[in-house]
Amino acid sequence: MKFAMIPEWVIARFSSLNHMKVYAAIASFANKHTRQAWPSVAKLSAKTGLDERAVKRATAGLVKAGLVSKQSHRGRGKTNLYRLLDEDPD
Secondary structure, eight states: OOOOOHHHHHHHOOSHHHHHHHHHHHHHHHHHHTOOOOOHHHHHHHHOOOOOHHHHHHHHHHHHTEEEEEEEETTTTTOOOEEEEESSSO
């Protein structure tokens, strides 16, 4: 069983349950040293139970809130690179 630790400052910035679900899903895929993950939107959708549009909206919200950085890789079979941000920007 895999666990994802979520800092309190991160939880305080969630503006919706979908943000929390997607953040936790990304965290479960993340490398513990680099904090980077590259799950597909389809994998995040399957893990969270959200449809792909909801996952995309939630990831955009996480980026806007300063919780995750996202490097887009476009094209078939390409996944985005996500990085969980370590420190409270405030």
